[in-house]
Each structure stands twice: as structure tokens, then as C-alpha cells.
Amino acid sequence: MDWDDLRIFLAVARADSLSGAGKRLNIDASTVGRRIARLEGTLGAKLFVKTPQGYALAPEGERLLPHAESAELALSGAKEALSGPDNLTGQFRIGAPDGCANYLLPQICARLCETHPGLEIQIIALPRVFNLSRREADMAIAVSQPQAGRLVVQRLTDYQLHLAAHEDYLRSRPPILARDDLRGHRMIGYIPDMIFDRELDYLTETGAEWAQLTSNSVSVQMQAIRAGAGLGIVHDFAIPFCPGVRRILTGQISLTRSFWLIRHADDRRSQRMNRLADALGQGIRSEVARLQGLLTSEGSTQERT
Missing domain, CATH: 3.40.190.10 (Periplasmic binding protein-like II)
Incomplete structure (x- = not known):
């Protein structure tokens, strides 16, 4: 069995399509299809089932998958052994x-x-x-x-988030000294139905019922804050990159999250x-x-x- 055929098999299994596998491998989809057909002919087994959603593993493909992954890992280990203990190379x-x-x-x-x-x-x-x-x-x-x-999970570090606004926005409005002072301010946050993790639901921490300006990107939210569009919860580690953005009510609104x-x-x-x-x-x-x-x-x- 040719390793290159197994490599293509793994790419199709992970991409669910010939075109997706081809993009990963930098070869055209028709070549991927021919190589899969050749591998199926060599093994005398149907490895994939064509569905409306793409290419799904057939039972024989499911049985082949862990062996192909083991071969991939063994090849990677061989490359590591030759490159030396301290030299990191390749794509990551x-x-x-x-x-x-x-x-x-x-x-x-x-x-x-x-x-x-x-x-x-x-x-x-x-x-x-x-x-x-x-x-x-x-x-x-x-x-x-x-x-x-089947994952290895490691907690990396905690990080802090606070309510923030640009100094131009703050200068043009009455002082914000307590939560009650937030009423009437424009809030910036996530699009509610696009919050993919409950840890990103920041808005409730401010007591606000809704945000007038929303995005699924925290970077877009930060740029809106930097443009003076309103108030929003931001990562403390992002603030040094945004001149003029200031934290507010740090003693009253403070969030801690973790990276894994x-x-x-x-x-x-x-x-x-x-x-x-x-x-x-x-x-x-x-x-x-x-x-x-x-x-x-x-x-x-x-x-x-």
C-alpha cells in the first residue's frame, strides 16, 4: 500500500469532499478521485459513500482510518528523529x-x-x-x-476583560461613575445568535439588555469602540494596541476568562x-x-x- 494514497485518503476523510482534499494537498479534485479509486481497487473495498453533503466514510473506510493515522504519525516521528531534538520544522x-x-x-x-x-x-x-x-x-x-x-486539554492562563470606551466618546458625555450611569449609552457587543461559546456572553455583565452595534468579531467590536461608537467589554491585552481606548468602572465590572x-x-x-x-x-x-x-x-x- 502506497503512503501517498493513504495521505489522500486521510485528506478526503477530513474534508468530506474531493475538492476540499485537493485544496489541502494542492492537487486537483479529479486527481484525488482517481487516487481514491486506485486505493479502493488495491484494497478491494469501498472506502467512501457519496452523499448530498459530500464523501462520508464507508464501514471499510472507518476501519482503515486509525491505521492511516498511525502511519501518518509514524512518518512524522521519523522526520522528527532526523531533524534533531531542538529543530522545529514544517507546517504548523x-x-x-x-x-x-x-x-x-x-x-x-x-x-x-x-x-x-x-x-x-x-x-x-x-x-x-x-x-x-x-x-x-x-x-x-x-x-x-x-x-x-479524544483530546488533550491544557489550561494556559486567565485573562481579564473590562468595560471600555474611547476617550473622545467619554469627553462628550457625562461622567460614568456607576452602573446606573450606563443607561442611555450605546453598547457594543456580539451578535446574540452568533455567540458560539457561553464564555463570550459579556453583555449581561453590564446590566444592558441589548447592544445597538454588534459583530461576531471581537476585533470589529474593538474598532467600533475606538471609533467612538459606544461602550463595550474588551480584553485588557487588546487595549495597548488601541490608543485612546480607556477602561471604565473597573471596580464594578470585571470579567475573568481562561484560554485552553x-x-x-x-x-x-x-x-x-x-x-x-x-x-x-x-x-x-x-x-x-x-x-x-x-x-x-x-x-x-x-x-x-
């Missing part, structure tokens, strides 16, 4: 919510690439949960701990993935502490109570 894909992806991962990944020139890092910033079983990413950062699946690093259970046997997980986790902990420390050091000049 991280899935993360867009707040983390925008304000933390760029500088963390820049340092990783500087230390390991042979490493190629892809950051996928999407406001949803990633499916590691289908290898949408090698690792994912989440804001809550998953309760199901999620990996596929099989990756525990990969020393390369273990080293990458350690480096990524340490980078996130250090960067959150550094950015939040900037607000603490600036003290009252960075917030209004």
Missing part, C-alpha cells in the same frame, strides 16, 4: 478565536519563526470551535474546556507537537502578562472609574 496550523489571533499570536509566532527558521506557521482566526478530529488545525486555543472528544490549549489525543506521542505546545503555551502566558501589565503600570491614566 493554529486555530484561535479572533481576539487571541489578532492581539497575541502574531508576536508569539514571530518569535517562534525567528528561533526556528524552518517552521511555517498558519493562524486561522475564526469565531467558532475547531474540529481537531478532521485536522482543521494542529492545535486550537479555546475560551472554554471541551467536554467530549486543545490537541488531538494521538499527538501526545509526537515530540515535535509536544515542543510546539510548550512553546505556544509559554508564549501566550508571557504575552498576556506583559500586555496586562502595561495597563497596571499606567494606572489611572489608562482608566476611568
Whole structure:
């Protein structure tokens, strides 16, 4: 059995389509189809069933899947052994919510690439949960701990969020000294039916019943706040990137959330993935502490109570 055929089999199993697998492998869909047909002919078994939703694994494909994944892991291990214990190379894909992806991962990944020139890092910033079983990413950062699946879950660090507004907006309105003063202000937040994790439901913390300006992206929300559109709950670690944005009512409205690093259970046997997980986790902990420390050091000049 040819490993390259197994590689294509895995891509189709994870993408549920010939075209999706082709994009991952950088080959055309017709070639993917021919290679799958060849593998099925070699094995004398039907591996996929065509459905309206795409290509689903047939029972024979389900039985082949763990063996193909084991072969993939063994090949990865061989490459690790030849590259040396401290040299991280190859492609590495991280899935993360867009707040983390925008304000933390760029500088963390820049340092990783500087230390390991042979490493190629892809950051996928999407406001949803990633499916590691289908290898949408090698690792994912989440804001809550998953309760199901063959996963390795590690709590990375806590981070803080506060109500904030741009100083131009604050200067044009009466002082906000208590929760009751929030009445009549425009609120900025998530689109309610697009909140993919309960940990992102910030609005109730302010006592507001609704937000006038909403987005499924925390970065869009921050830019709206920066434009003076109103008040919103933001990550403390994002504020240093947004001149003029100030925290308010910090003694009355304060949220704490956590970042979790999620990996596929099989990756525990990969020393390369273990080293990458350690480096990524340490980078996130250090960067959150550094950015939040900037607000603490600036003290009252960075917030209004």
C-alpha cells in the first residue's frame, strides 16, 4: 500500500469532499478521485459513500482510518528523529478565536519563526470551535474546556476583560461613575445568535439588555469602540494596541476568562507537537502578562472609574 494514497485518503476523510482534499494537498479534485479509486481497487473495498453533503466514510473506510493515522504519525516521528531534538520544522496550523489571533499570536509566532527558521506557521482566526478530529488545525486555543472528544486539554492562563470606551466618546458625555450611569449609552457587543461559546456572553455583565452595534468579531467590536461608537467589554491585552481606548468602572465590572490549549489525543506521542505546545503555551502566558501589565503600570491614566 502506497503512503501517498493513504495521505489522500486521510485528506478526503477530513474534508468530506474531493475538492476540499485537493485544496489541502494542492492537487486537483479529479486527481484525488482517481487516487481514491486506485486505493479502493488495491484494497478491494469501498472506502467512501457519496452523499448530498459530500464523501462520508464507508464501514471499510472507518476501519482503515486509525491505521492511516498511525502511519501518518509514524512518518512524522521519523522526520522528527532526523531533524534533531531542538529543530522545529514544517507546517504548523493554529486555530484561535479572533481576539487571541489578532492581539497575541502574531508576536508569539514571530518569535517562534525567528528561533526556528524552518517552521511555517498558519493562524486561522475564526469565531467558532475547531474540529481537531478532521485536522482543521494542529492545535486550537479555546475560551472554554471541551467536554467530549479524544483530546488533550491544557489550561494556559486567565485573562481579564473590562468595560471600555474611547476617550473622545467619554469627553462628550457625562461622567460614568456607576452602573446606573450606563443607561442611555450605546453598547457594543456580539451578535446574540452568533455567540458560539457561553464564555463570550459579556453583555449581561453590564446590566444592558441589548447592544445597538454588534459583530461576531471581537476585533470589529474593538474598532467600533475606538471609533467612538459606544461602550463595550474588551480584553485588557487588546487595549495597548488601541490608543485612546480607556477602561471604565473597573471596580464594578470585571470579567475573568481562561484560554485552553486543545490537541488531538494521538499527538501526545509526537515530540515535535509536544515542543510546539510548550512553546505556544509559554508564549501566550508571557504575552498576556506583559500586555496586562502595561495597563497596571499606567494606572489611572489608562482608566476611568
